[in-house]
Amino acid sequence: MHFADEAEIKVQAGNGGNGSASFRREKFIPRGGPDGGNGGDGGSIILQADENLNTLVNFVSQKHFKARHGQMGLGNNKYGAAGEDLILKVPVGTIVFDAETGNQLADLIHIGEQVIVARGGLGGKGNANFKSSTRQAPDFAELGEPGEEKALKLELKLIADVAIIGYPSVGKSTLISRISNARPKIADYPFTTLVPNLGVVKVDQTDFVVADIPGLIEGAHEGKGLGIAFLKHIERAEILVHLLDLTRENLTDDFRKLNLELASYSKVLAKKKQLIVFNKTDATISEIVGQAAKDFKKYNPLFISCVTGEGMNTLLYRLKDEVLAHRRKKKTAKPKEAFKVFRPHLEIPDARNFSIEKTNEGFRITGKRIEQISIMTDISKKGAVFRMHDILEKIGAYREMKKMGGKNGDKIQIGKRTFSFMDLG
Template sequence: MAIPSFVDRVTLHVYGGKGGNGCASVHREKFKPLGGPDGGNGGDGGSIILRVDSSLTTLVDYYRESHRRARNGVPGRGDHANGATGDDVVLAVPRGTVVSDADSGELLADLTRDGAELVVAQGGRGGLGNAALASAARKAPGFALLGEEGETRRITLELKLVADIGLVGYPSAGKSSLIAAISRARPKIADYPFTTLVPNLGVVVAGDVTYTVADVPGLIEGASEGRGLGLEFLRHIERCAAIVHVIDCATFEPGRDPLTDLDVIEAELEAHGGLADRPRMVALNKIDIPDAAELADLVTADLEARGLRVFRVSTKNGEGLRELTYAMAELAALRAAEPEPEPARPVLRPRPVGGVPDFTVVREGELWRVRGEKPERWVRQTDFSNAEAVGYLADRLNRVGIETKLLELGAEPGDGVAIGGDDAVVFDFAPQIDVGAEILGRRGEDNRFVEERPAAQRRRAKDEAYHQARAEEENSE
């Protein structure tokens, strides 16, 4: 199947890069076998970013290749060497691209400014190395944190052309001929309906004003309900500053006349919605034909009585085109004079101190389920093949109060505890145990730097024996 040259709606699969794993390494030198942890952090994964490029007019590149992936972060290494950050992937999109989540339908952004950017798939954070995890209580961690997976998303890109003037009308009304006559655009022109299958953009210069005109494929009655091509292209009129009705005064179809055609197209625009405030003008086309010129003279007064500016034009001999282009330039100049809308500023709503907890615990049958951003992220960062890493995770969960909450709700040792949603990790509940007035050593703690080495103990014993012998000699004298 041939790939179209104009695409205004695509579904794109985007994958942020995975963060690099942290490194667990211990510095070693001669006569210094335990020089301390020196594992570096993993690099963050790359992100997928949309950026507006005003030179583009189609989404065809993403029709051809609908899966885009960013690079992963590089793992950390020993000697405090941090991994490199994965490269971002910047995807250029045309002005007027509306971005939404394909699964939920949530609107993510409306990209109308040149250079505007949107991160649609955030890269995963890199894992910390054991050098960053070291503390006074855990001086030599024998583990590191794993890098997080990047964000995966399915988004919909929908293009709504950003033009100053939109030309609308029945098929074969002469819209393509009109845009070809007043600009350098060269759309396909033929004497049969639905010649134009994609919107065309033309740049028009009228005096000191330069503006864009969009030729929207022909509308028919019922277009807003899916008849013809109108439903696919009505969206391209939404951003136009003004609408010009191009009416065929030379049609021989029964039941058609300029006033009826205007009423039908206006009904479809009203059914589509959001266009009632746009200025309208009427171009009565094909007046180079004598019968069409007579019909245009008959209906001009009725159209002007509706408050519409009417122009009698012919794309064949150029009659009336200069007046029409200058009238459209006046409307385009009004848009140019409007102040540029300020970009929306993010609203920061910090959590109140002592407010909502970082997790929730609910009972689901025989299982206790824990949900929360922090505990779920900590689980993803944990290497479950390393006992110290699992102990460190248990300490983190206990520090935010999860074990206390489970005990308050009646959890008993050995109960199943799931942290996360569908891909949850399930543990057997084993709370920390108190022994007398002391708590057992922290899980994941390395006691090699807490206890004295055997050689130091022997040296200390010899020193004590020597001083004791000297003291006895002095006493005997």
């Protein structure tokens, strides 16, 4: 398989490294001050739109991706190294969804655009951070935060300025190979082109992307021929070149039927601007050309031959004008100039943003930051557990739990961890 426009993948960001719990060792001082350094942050997983790709096929063969973990901190205030981010390249036009919630995380429509799909875990703080007037010798450090894990659905909708559509064998691939750098297969049997091809066309100073779409036939929306699987790639094109073949029997019929197929796929497509182009002037007689010109007069059609090159310049300048007019109208930046990083995790978590609910055994506290602190607490160390209770006191969680009837022995569930209610007075 050389083409895929859908894929489901799993991504796992790196864990943060554990902080170090260490004490300075010096001659004659049995136990110096705490000097445990922080663990490094885990690597994140980032998707980046790349102009050289036009398929998601790489994500069909490989589906699991992991970024590197952060290193743990060491004594003598040494920080652990951060885990490297993993950058996965996807074609421009890839839409990224969270497969579980169905939420759209990003639509990578410009070259270089990125989305951070799974955030690396925070490195744990070393015990040097926990020294205070009441805590001279903290013997605990934070654990590294686990990296985010996500199931993603990727969907590719190619981004082309112009899409060439039409019946099989009308010369769509021949046309794109004549006007762009694309070199698709060309042959005189129907459905030669099995997947869309993209090519870049240059007219004077203007660059634009043209897509050659596999041939459509009557009944495509019911699955005839190659069906309508590729129509989604036309949706984002601003201009459709509707290519007709002068050597075919009934051109008005061809035209009408193809438009019906578009309309039965989507209203957006039905309304899209079409440039009507008749191909193969070299292979027909002037009477036929004249008749077509008359029948299609209101569409202001063009006549070309991909063999002799007749009409090619007129077509190119018409396309350039249309593309430029459209770009002006939309005032969109030229693709190469735009660059954006989507950060679905941008909100800065604050431990005071939490909520409490009663459970059978006590309470459940939820909140991004408090859950993060919870998972990073080394519950094998008393000092670390006390710090957790301290934080719950400071952010007002204890006050609320008491109001709700909390007493010693109740369980407090925070994320994946459970603590015991401890009335500190």
